[in-house]
Amino acid sequence: MKMIEKRLEQYLDLRRSMGFKLHAADSLLHSFLSFMEERQAGIITPSLALEWATQPTTCAPRRWAVRLCCVRHFAEFLRVFDPRTEVPSRDLLPYPAVPRNPPYLFSPAEIARLLKAAERLRSPRGLLGTTYASLFGLLAVTGMRVGEAVKLDLADLDFERLLLHVHHTKFGKSRWVPIHPTTRKALLVYKEKRDRLYPHAGPHFFVTEQGCRIRVGTVNPVLRKLCGQVGIEPGMRRISVHAFRHCFAIRTITKWYQEDEDAEQRLPELSTFLGHNDLAGTYWYLSAIPELLAAVTARLDRGNRRIFS
Secondary structure (H helix, E strand, O other): OHHHHHHHHHHHHHHHHOOOOOHHHHHHHHHHHHHHHHOOOOOOOHHHHHHHHOOOOOOOHHHHHHHHHHHHHHHHHHHOOOOOOOOOOOOOOOOOOOOOOOOOOOOHHHHHHHHHHHHOOOOOOOOHHHHHHHHHHHHHHHOOOHHHHHOOEHHHEEOOOOEEEEOOOOOOOOEEEEOOHHHHHHHHHHHHHHHHHOOOOOOEOOEOOOOOEOOHHHHHHHHHHHHHHHOOOOOOOOOOOOHHHHHHHHHHHHHHHHOOOOHHHHHHHHHHHHOOOOHHHHHHHHOOOHHHHHHHHHHHHHHHHHHHO
């Protein structure tokens, strides 16, 4: 067991170096090793992994599949060092993953209404409305994650080179996000007001009425309140601030199709811009979004006309 414990720490260190947080996997795999020790097992086998994965009888079968998946990934790593290791089959617990709900897509007119409504938010010192209008505007034109935007410090904004420096993102990466001159102008207007009202606010760029950094958890309630004010009804879907990111990605891809550009070849550019860990996250945006499918169909029709004309 000592050697397996050592390999587990190597495995976790390797995955973390690739940007994975592994909070759940860490505790689950240590629990599995304790289970192996109780069973006096020296190697991983499918039957052993399945017995451990299905131990919590009160949880949903999909949770069993998640537990088994953690063991399978570790077994694949361990097998490199110990060929006796048996990797559990993917079909051993064939429960589908939770489907990803289609996003709510703001129209350009809806975004304009939201920004105007944000500007009208009242606060004692008059900064709240400008803060949220600037934050939502930045998310709409860059596709940044809200956590990345609220973590921006003054030193991260390079107004001369039209760049934002995003640090330690979802997958532990950092990247530069280019901005348009009009975005720089809007951010400078906000910065002037922020500096005037809160000259000692500290390094953070977007600040609350108390001069502190905005907390991510406060952003969605503000957005939903504004949606109600301007008449945006999402139906059964629950709007989140991530909708701005979805809109940016999908409209970028749609624009490429409409302009007859090779969208598939350009997807790595968008993936890098959005800070995705791999292309799978970006390919999801090619799913059944009516506007995007219409653009793809129109390009195919244009291609067919060229061929047969």
